[in-house]
Amino acid sequence: MAKKAKAEAKKLKAKVAKLKTKLAAAQEATTPTLETPKVKKPLAVSPLAPAGFPALPVIGGVEFAAAAAGVRYAGRTDVMLARLAPGTAMAGTFTRSKTRAACVHDCQAKLATKVPDGAGAAIVVNSGNANAFTGANGQEAVDRLTGGVAEALGVPASRVFSSSTGVIGEPLPWERITAKIADLKGLLDPEGIEGAARAIMTTDTFPKGATAEIAGEGGAIKIAGIAKGSGMIAPDMATMLVYIFTDAAIDPKSLQKMVSRLTDTTFNAITVDSDTSTSDALLIAATGASSAKPITDMRSKVAKDFEAALKAVMTDLAHQVVRDGEGATKFVEIQVTGAFSDADAKTVAMAIANSPLVKTAIAGQDANWGRVVMAVGKCGAQADRDKLAIRFGDITVAENGWRAPDYSEEAASAYMKNQELVIGVDMGLGKGAFTAWTCDLTHGYIDINADYRS
Amino acid sequence: MAKKAKAEAKKLKAKVAKLKTKLAAAQEATTPTLETPKVKKPLAVSPLAPAGFPALPVIGGVEFAAAAAGVRYAGRTDVMLARLAPGTAMAGTFTRSKTRAACVHDCQAKLATKVPDGAGAAIVVNSGNANAFTGANGQEAVDRLTGGVAEALGVPASRVFSSSTGVIGEPLPWERITAKIADLKGLLDPEGIEGAARAIMTTDTFPKGATAEIAGEGGAIKIAGIAKGSGMIAPDMATMLVYIFTDAAIDPKSLQKMVSRLTDTTFNAITVDSDTSTSDALLIAATGASSAKPITDMRSKVAKDFEAALKAVMTDLAHQVVRDGEGATKFVEIQVTGAFSDADAKTVAMAIANSPLVKTAIAGQDANWGRVVMAVGKCGAQADRDKLAIRFGDITVAENGWRAPDYSEEAASAYMKNQELVIGVDMGLGKGAFTAWTCDLTHGYIDINADYRS
Numbered sequence: 063m064a065k066k067a068k069a070e071a072k073k074l075k076a077k078v079a080k081l082k083t084k085l086a087a088a089q090e091a092t093t094p095t096l097e098t099p100k101v102k103k104p105l106a107v108s109p110l111a112p113a114g115f116p117a118l119p120v121i122g123g124v125e126f127a128a129a130a131a132g133v134r135y136a137g138r139t140d141v142m143l144a145r146l147a148p149g150t151a152m153a154g155t156f157t158r159s160k161t162r163a164a165c166v167h168d169c170q171a172k173l174a175t176k177v178p179d180g181a182g183a184a185i186v187v188n189s190g191n192a193n194a195f196t197g198a199n200g201q202e203a204v205d206r207l208t209g210g211v212a213e214a215l216g217v218p219a220s221r222v223f224s225s226s227t228g229v230i231g232e233p234l235p236w237e238r239i240t241a242k243i244a245d246l247k248g249l250l251d252p253e254g255i256e257g258a259a260r261a262i263m264t265t266d267t268f269p270k271g272a273t274a275e276i277a278g279e280g281g282a283i284k285i286a287g288i289a290k291g292s293g294m295i296a297p298d299m300a301t302m303l304v305y306i307f308t309d310a311a312i313d314p315k316s317l318q319k320m321v322s323r324l325t326d327t328t329f330n331a332i333t334v335d336s337d338t339s340t341s342d343a344l345l346i347a348a349t350g351a352s353s354a355k356p357i358t359d360m361r362s363k364v365a366k367d368f369e370a371a372l373k374a375v376m377t378d379l380a381h382q383v384v385r386d387g388e389g390a391t392k393f394v395e396i397q398v399t400g401a402f403s404d405a406d407a408k409t410v411a412m413a414i415a416n417s418p419l420v421k422t423a424i425a426g427q428d429a430n431w432g433r434v435v436m437a438v439g440k441c442g443a444q445a446d447r448d449k450l451a452i453r454f455g456d457i458t459v460a461e462n463g464w465r466a467p468d469y470s471e472e473a474a475s476a477y478m479k480n481q482e483l484v485i486g487v488d489m490g491l492g493k494g495a496f497t498a499w500t501c502d503l504t505h506g507y508i509d510i511n512a513d514y515r516s
Numbered sequence: 517m518a519k520k521a522k523a524e525a526k527k528l529k530a531k532v533a534k535l536k537t538k539l540a541a542a543q544e545a546t547t548p549t550l551e552t553p554k555v556k557k558p559l560a561v562s563p564l565a566p567a568g569f570p571a572l573p574v575i576g577g578v579e580f581a582a583a584a585a586g587v588r589y590a591g592r593t594d595v596m597l598a599r600l601a602p603g604t605a606m607a608g609t610f611t612r613s614k615t616r617a618a619c620v621h622d623c624q625a626k627l628a629t630k631v632p633d634g635a636g637a638a639i640v641v642n643s644g645n646a647n648a649f650t651g652a653n654g655q656e657a658v659d660r661l662t663g664g665v666a667e668a669l670g671v672p673a674s675r676v677f678s679s680s681t682g683v684i685g686e687p688l689p690w691e692r693i694t695a696k697i698a699d700l701k702g703l704l705d706p707e708g709i710e711g712a713a714r715a716i717m718t719t720d721t722f723p724k725g726a727t728a729e730i731a732g733e734g735g736a737i738k739i740a741g742i743a744k745g746s747g748m749i750a751p752d753m754a755t756m757l758v759y760i761f762t763d764a765a766i767d768p769k770s771l772q773k774m775v776s777r778l779t780d781t782t783f784n785a786i787t788v789d790s791d792t793s794t795s796d797a798l799l800i801a802a803t804g805a806s807s808a809k810p811i812t813d814m815r816s817k818v819a820k821d822f823e824a825a826l827k828a829v830m831t832d833l834a835h836q837v838v839r840d841g842e843g844a845t846k847f848v849e850i851q852v853t854g855a856f857s858d859a860d861a862k863t864v865a866m867a868i869a870n871s872p873l874v875k876t877a878i879a880g881q882d883a884n885w886g887r888v889v890m891a892v893g894k895c896g897a898q899a900d901r902d903k904l905a906i907r908f909g910d911i912t913v914a915e916n917g918w919r920a921p922d923y924s925e926e927a928a929s930a931y932m933k934n935q936e937l938v939i940g941v942d943m944g945l946g947k948g949a950f951t952a953w954t955c956d957l958t959h960g961y962i963d964i965n966a967d968y969r970s
Binding site: 157195197199200233337338419423426435437438439444446447448465507511 | 687794
């Protein structure tokens with residue numbers, strides 16, 4: 063017990079030190095106004111972060127640039143530009159929010175438009191301001207940004223896609239971004255993807271990238287993707303912002319079908335806080351620069367390999383978003399099996415993944431499986447209490463409607479100390495299954511979100 | 517700014533003092549085991565608590581007793597017993613959770629059973645253990661408890677209603693409670709309602725009571741109710757535990773209809789954390805002891821007066837549950853109007869009331885109305901961004917799809933410092949309306965729930 067108290071004391075001392083640091087910062091701070099970019103102490107990198115940004119391959123036909131436009135943040139890049147070669151196929155998935163941002167509406171409209179023959183394309187993204195709920199001003203900002211990029215790069219405006227992420231409801235100072243377009247054009251670089259991943263971060267504590275490669279017919283096909291996302295994560299179609307690039311030659315319709323299908327079990331299977339962003343967007347660009355033959359038959363081996371590789375990239379990026387969940391200290395996989403249907407399995411998995419009581423228990427390393435029972439019970443999916451089984455990792459904690467006969471609180475508590483956890487729920491009713499990913503709910507989440515705008 | 521820093525310093529000093537107190541507690545604590553009742557430092561009383569427990573009238577035909585059975589907690593009462601006079605009409609509403617506790621199933625079955633002529637009734641409630649997800653053991657515990665009370669008080673077992681609240685999934689040590697039944701019988705007292713309210717508390721920081729009185733035909737009709745609830749609050753039928761007593765003479769069917777109808781806009785309109793308990797139960801007992809004539813015509817003035825008085829008591833208790841929300845520092849009313857339907861209005865109100873991002877912004881006194889926009893957008897209700905208006909108190913912050921032209925961040929920020937807040941959302945679509953109540957999400961919630969079982 064003395065040991066526990068000592069550990070507690072150590073934690074508290076760190077907390078007090080942290081509080082003192084915060085106090086010092088508060089004493090230094092100057093009154094912020096809307097017009098002055100904010101200098102914020104960077105958040106500590108998530109303990110769940112990968113060792114580093116992965117080595118991403120150059121994707122033929124794609125160049126990146128990043129710049130500091132001072133949209134909201136000072137002392138960091140906050141705009142990225144990607145230029146895509148003529149003939150690139152584009153597809154995307156977006157938030158279903160009814161208050162979605164002007165740039166989301168604009169992307170959706172442009173993806174539904176016939177592509178001029180051999181047209182190039184571009185993606186421009188800013189962080190710091192979401193350009194959401196900004197009325198007519200919102201569309202004007204999108205037009206100015208995409209128009210400016212179109213003119214500078216010589217591509218049709220209908221092929222310039224934009225995203226904005228950050229505070230909702232404040233007019234986007236688009237002129238700060240358009241002032242940087244010439245600089246961005248000059249900086250375009252096939253190896254600039256990591257800089258792009260950094261420029262789109264908001265409360266993210268690390269840039270997110272993933273890659274995969276398959277053998278095409280006549281050459282390799284490469285995929286590289288980047289994402290941002292940390293809070294307001296309960297994607298209803300895609301997560302915050304994701305950009306995936308491939309040199310595959312594939313028609314946009316097939317690409318769209320594939321990415322929509324894959325979104326359901328990757329980005330739509332994660333949650334940090336049950337809140338769905340107004341900006342969620344995933345864009346994929348297939349440049350066709352690979353020497354491999356075009357993928358035309360979606361039942362072919364290469365199409366299946368490509369889809370599997372794309373799924374791996376999307377899953378990896380989705381997991382990285384959870385690993386950077388605001389305040390997260392645990393990465394949790396929720397495996398639901400034996401449900402009446404897949405839809406029911408998803409309802410159960412997301413109810414557990416979103417439950418504040420489950421998530422605080424995980425933060426406290428408490429094997430409080432009763433809260434898993436609670437989440438199953440409340441969510442509306444078909445359930446029979448007396449058929450339910452619950453696992454923490456390989457430890458069966460409950461079955462047949464009550465605590466497992468050989469349940470050991472000690473073993474379960476020891477398991478909860480792991481940084482990566484699996485909670486398994488078998489409903490005992492059918493073949494429905496779904497896997498979701500979430501993180502714990504800690505003081506860090508409150509710290510980050512109680513003063514996000516200041 | 518120096519003033520702000522000073523205020524911040526003051527807060528931090530209080531926090532450090534609190535941390536030191538916690539450290540002292542941690543150093544004192546002894547290793548808890550499942551078999552030993554827990555000594556827990558009482559939580560500080562919620563800053564939103566009423567000044568004190570209200571003076572509740574004696575309700576003819578009802579007596580109360582409380583005892584310390586050591587179910588889980590030491591040094592406090594944890595069982596209450598209420599004895600109800602022969603002829604008392606009973607009704608109730610319960611959680612719709614599919615993993616609901618054995619005692620909830622038992623109450624529902626008993627309320628559906630024909631009442632023996634002139635039978636009395638009783639309610640027995642323990643805190644510390646929810647007797648939920650405890651398999652066959654769960655029903656046995658209920659039978660032992662209600663059977664024991666039935667024998668001691670000479671009422672049919674089918675008229676003894678029980679509730680259990682606390683940890684889910686651990687077998688209820690019913691023998692600790694049955695051992696106290698004789699003591700409880702000896703302590704029965706018409707004035708014992710406050711003791712009963714205290715005995716049913718778990719993480720509650722104050723006991724909850726409310727009362728109302730109307731003029732019946734030939735005499736006064738009185739209502740007195742008690743409730744418990746602080747976390748796992750998103751009632752799907754009723755909230756945690758509520759017991760209401762009245763001396764009205766009214767038939768059980770009319771009483772049931774009335775209480776079911778009122779639950780929708782009272783207990784079903786509150787949330788602390790979006791998690792729905794396995795134990796939610798509301799029981800109402802009408803003893804008929806008033807000298808007033810029985811209420812037989814539900815369209816009469818007295819029936820309407822009685823329903824209004826009952827609604828006032830239920831609303832008051834529901835608000836007290838939110839005011840004791842785990843970690844709460846703000847009491848927030850969400851008023852949604854102009855929705856396509858009442859159901860849509862409720863969906864919007866509850867999405868705002870449950871959003872962790874809205875709730876942390878409120879905790880941080882940040883007028884982050886963009887998060888209200890986000891919650892409206894994500895919830896699935898019909899919405900037109902460009903018709904939406906949002907109010908904080910009397911301050912219009914957004915209208916017609918963007919920030920109100922005369923919006924003042926200063927005024928909105930000043931408003932957010934209030935302890936009681938109103939967030940108004942007009943959807944601009946129809947006549948649907950709903951009002952919900954919630955609290956903010958603070959570090960206190962994490963503290964309470966990360967180590968609830970230890």
